[in-house]
Amino acid sequence: MPIVTSKEMFEKAKKGGYAIGAFNVNNMEIIQGITEGARELNAPVILQVSSSAIKYAKPSYLKHMVYAAVEETDLPIVLHLDHGADFEICKECVDNGFSSVMIDGSKYDFEENVTLTKQVVEYAHSKGVVVEAELGKLAGIEDEVHVNAEDSAYTNPEQALEFIERTGCDSLAIAIGTSHGAYKFKGEPELKFDILQKIVQQLPENFPLVLHGASSVLPDFVEKCNQYGGEIPGAKGVPEDMLRKAASLGICKINVDTDLRLAMTATIREQFAQNPSEIDPRKYLAAARDAIRELVKHKIVHALGCENKI
């Protein structure tokens, strides 16, 4: 099985009312943990790489490790650029074996976002690569994009159809109340399902929508992080039943990074607390990889609903 685009995965997900997990990857243990979990549950999976992951690990390492995961697991895997900030990085990824790129023009006004997205779509499509775009603004910190809560903006359903028609993008990330990082809600968690439904009504049937900032910030990992080290301030994420509801209403791709970070950090902190004289990185990294595998299986069953969907 080669690296695949998300086209067929999303068509099936939309019809089936479930979502595909898009997990951020930065190193070998994360890639192995995610793909082992997906393999055990027969789930399709998207491995996504941010520009800071590219700076950290170099594109060729990430690409070859993802290709190795395809070879090892024989799973349908999408290799995706997360939050591409400009045409150049999208082009670099298209030229280097990615099957999907995101151009994040959400920091620009509508017209500039359309122009930039269209430019990426024309190039990516000429090479058989699919494009995710973003309309609306999530709060939080991503690569080169730091949006304060007061500057965030829900996606305008009236603009969504015009945006996808003019750009030709293959999927659309929307802002309905989530944000990046471990601190997502001041009060009770709330997603704007009414906005999601209006967007779905405006768009052609089966057009795939994407939810960023979708970590649940699972209390077990937060508590373990806090027990063995510095506190994670204000930790609050998106409840899993809300993610299942979002998927049933038309979200096909659910992005998770913070939960992986918490699982990995909590496990390594615990390992050092329990065995302070351990000096073999393979010991604590293997434990972290196991934790990621189990977390991904939990997500597949409880948040995504994509087990046995290959």
Ligand code: G3H
């Ligand atoms: O949405 C952003 C992801 O969590 C990636 O974060 O840029 O620190 O790799 P990063």
Ligand code: 13P
């Ligand atoms: P979280 O910070 O909620 O994990 O969101 C990740 C994300 O949206 C990556 O693009």
Ligand code: ZN
């Ligand atoms: Zn994101």
